[in-house]
Amino acid sequence: MKKDIEDIRNELIHLIGEKAERFGFSRIAGQLEGLLLFSKYPMSLDEMAQRLEVSKASVSTNIRILEQWKIVKKVYHKGERKNFYAIRGSIWEIETEIMSTVAKDEIDRVKRILSNSSNDLNRLQGGTEQESKEISFLNERFAEIDEYIESMEYLLNLFLKQGEISPAVVKKITIS
Template sequence: MNNPVEEIREGLMEAMGRITSFWGFSRIMGQLYGLLYLSPNPLTLDEMSESLAISKGNVSINIRALERWSMVKAVWVKGDRKDYYEAETDFWKIVKGVLREREKKEFDLALDSVGKLLRKSVETQKTAKSAEAAFAIERLKKLEDFIQTMDKLVGVLMTLEDIKRNLFGLTKKK
């Protein structure tokens, strides 16, 4: 506890907890990730449970969530039947995964909903013209256009081979 590296690890756990919480994951996911990220060796459920002072069940659930999002991976340690985990250190890979699995889906869903409403409005306008329906059509079109652009933006980010190089290359004039 008075070990300076221990203090640093705790600092990162706190910071990562903040970050995951902000991005809509559980705080404990971040704390676990922070712990693993600064551990030279992979850790077991029990070790993590102890480090964070939370129940083993809680670690189990959160470590599986981290695994689901490819933020940590299980590694096999010869001669031990416990499961060991280590942090995925390729952040771009993690970001791309989250964009693909979560953000992209959300945009697609939004696009779908608004598209349906727009078609419904146009249908309504055909049978019974009204200023109200015309107004709705105009606004929904604008919204659809916006979501489409955001959707494309996410799509581009998702497929870039190296976000860093590519994105910052592009912001400079040739």
């Protein structure tokens, strides 16, 4: 059976929804991103809900999340009382913003846990020689993890330098 334009568009919307879900986000948020990404014109909440066959409340909740992540923006139509939404920027800008937000949140979370665990460990009194050795070993591991996280944070910031890194620049990077 030959696919039409809407079949292809639906497959892509579904794919982006699955991608979002695999990364721990709402499938509907991903589908909304895909819907707006492959739409020529801004859409209202009602239009998006009808198109995805989900409730308007679900669309409203997920569109607010996409606004917070700077993936979509409100677009005003003169004479309309409804809010309309469109994709904010290019694919590159959107996906690097998502990656930046997710990665930075995860880095911050790990740093907090590591700091709390390190503080807890340093409050312990190594009563025996074995406990002292164990505390020393764990402190060494914490230092290794901290160095790794610091390096990853540096690489992330380097990669995400706004306006300086583009697909063309990335394609010029050689890995030997």
